[in-house]
Every structure is written in C-alpha cells, then in structure tokens.
Amino acid sequence: MSVRLSPRPLSLAAAFRELEDPTLGGVVLFAGRVRADPTPQGPVLALVYEAHTAPALAALRALEVEARRRFGAGRTVAWHRVGRVPVGEVAVIVGAACGHRSEAFAATRFLIDRLKRTVPVWKEERARSVRPPRRPRRRPPAR
Amino acid sequence: MTPTGTNRRGPARGDGRARLLLFATARTAVGARTLSWPVPAEGATVGEVLAGLARAHPSVAPILPHCRYFLDNEAVGVNARVRPDSELAIHPPYGGG
Numbered sequence: 001m002s003v004r005l006s007p008r009p010l011s012l013a014a015a016f017r018e019l020e021d022p023t024l025g026g027v028v029l030f031a032g033r034v035r036a037d038p039t040p041q042g043p044v045l046a047l048v049y050e051a052h053t054a055p056a057l058a059a060l061r062a063l064e065v066e067a068r069r070r071f072g073a074g075r076t077v078a079w080h081r082v083g084r085v086p087v088g089e090v091a092v093i094v095g096a097a098c099g100h101r102s103e104a105f106a107a108t109r110f111l112i113d114r115l116k117r118t119v120p121v122w123k124e125e126r127a128r129s130v131r132p133p134r135r136p137r138r139r140p141p142a143r
Numbered sequence: 144m145t146p147t148g149t150n151r152r153g154p155a156r157g158d159g160r161a162r163l164l165l166f167a168t169a170r171t172a173v174g175a176r177t178l179s180w181p182v183p184a185e186g187a188t189v190g191e192v193l194a195g196l197a198r199a200h201p202s203v204a205p206i207l208p209h210c211r212y213f214l215d216n217e218a219v220g221v222n223a224r225v226r227p228d229s230e231l232a233i234h235p236p237y238g239g240g
Contacts, residue, residue: 032240049239050167051239052232052234054216055213055216055218055234058216080239080240091240092239092240112240115239115240116237116238116240117237118237119237119239120166120211120213120234120237121237121238121239122166122167122235122237122238122239123238123239124167
C-alpha cells in the first residue's frame with residue numbers, strides 16, 4: 001500500500017516495483033498525463049495541482065483500504081503530483097496487483113474514479129497567453 | 144461576528160479567532176488563501192461561520208453549498224463547532240487526476 005503527494009515527477013517504473021509480489025499475477029497501472037487542451041488563452045501548457053495535504057493523504061489511504069476490501073487487491077499505489085505539471089508529464093498514477101487480471105482492472109478503475117471524486121486535490125490551467133501586437137514605444141516629450 | 148469587528152458587547156474574555164483555509168474557487172471568490180475569523184469563546188457552528196463568510200464575501204455564497212468542510216483535518220457537517228484556534232477548511236468540488 002503506497003500513497004504519495006509529490007512535487008517531483010512520478011515514475012511508472014517505481015510504481016510497478018511497489019506492486020511486486022510473486023503471489024499476485026494480475027498487475028494494472030493507470031497513468032494520467034496533462035493534456036494540451038485548447039482554451040481561449042491558447043493551449044494549456046501546464047496544470048498546477050494543489051492539495052489539502054493531511055485530508056488528501058487520509059483519503060488516498062481510505063481508497064486503498066477499500067480497494068483491498070472490495071477487490072482483494074494485495075498491493076496498491078495511489079500517487080498524485082502537486083505543484084506545476086507541464087503538458088505530457090504524469091499527474092497521477094494508480095494501480096493494483098491482484099491474483100488475476102479482472103480484479104486488478106476493476107480495482108484500478110475504482111481507484112482512479114474515486115480519487116477524482118473524494119481526494120481534496122484541485123487543478124488550475126496555465127495556458128499560453130496570446131500577446132497583443134507590440135506597440136511602438138512613445139518618446140517622452142522634448143523639453 | 145465579522146472578520147474584523149467584535150460584537151456589540153465587545154470581545155468577551157476567551158473570544159478568539161479561528162483560521163479559515165480556502166481552496167480553488169472559494170479562494171478566488173474571497174481573494175485570500177486564509178482568513179483569521181473571530182469566534183466567541185463558546186464557539187460557533189460551521190453553518191454560522193459560513194453564513195458570516197457569505198455576508199462578508201457575497202461572491203463565495205453560491206459556491207459554499209457545493210463544498211465539503213474539514214475542521215482540524217476531519218470531515219464535518221454544518222453543525223460542528225468551530226472554536227477559537229480551530230482550523231476550518233473549505234473544499235470546493237475536487238478536480239484531481
């Protein structure tokens with residue numbers, strides 16, 4: 001069971017290692033990346049994530065407990081970035097290792113769906129601003 | 144009570160201030176990440192604090208019904224008691240992932 005709120009990049013390889021267990025044959029990882037969605041100010045360049053840390057970590061732990069109870073997940077990860085995350089970088093990783101694939105898929109789906117609804121994390125878009133054309137600088141009036 | 148004032152009798156002994164933590168749209172509406180909020184010594188309900196906040200910052204009023212509330216990091220309802228030195232966090236709908 002591993003939960004994390006991290007200002008640093010998240011590693012899928014590290015998440016996969018968290019799920020290692022020779023008795024668990026079905027392993028599913030989900031990664032959510034920041035998209036370059038269009039906005040009136042231009043395409044999104046990054047998302048800035050903010051969390052209320054203590055309740056967010058408690059909510060992530062509760063999710064993992066529930067994933068174990070419902071789906072028999074032997075190991076789980078639920079990691080979220082905080083701070084500025086540029087387009088293309090991973091903002092969230094969840095995953096589960098179970099005895100078989102069907103429970104692993106179901107547990108991972110449960111983790112990401114519930115995370116979005118119940119973990120106190122918010123995001124704000126940072127888009128490329130469309131600059132107005134430069135105006136020539138006025139000279140100060142001569143004295 | 145108001146965020147900066149006292150009641151008519153003046154501040155009673157033991158009156159104090161709670162800390163309001165505002166996130167996302169609630170922070171934007173209020174224009175501050177934290178507020179120091181006066182509460183009487185016997186405390187005030189979350190609902191009373193929110194009503195005062197909505198009076199002081201009308202733009203946050205439509206957001207509050209959609210929020211969740213955490214008192215000292217525990218999820219609470221509007222009848223929970225905010226006491227001096229409590230921290231009340233206001234959570235608009237979440238947007239992680």
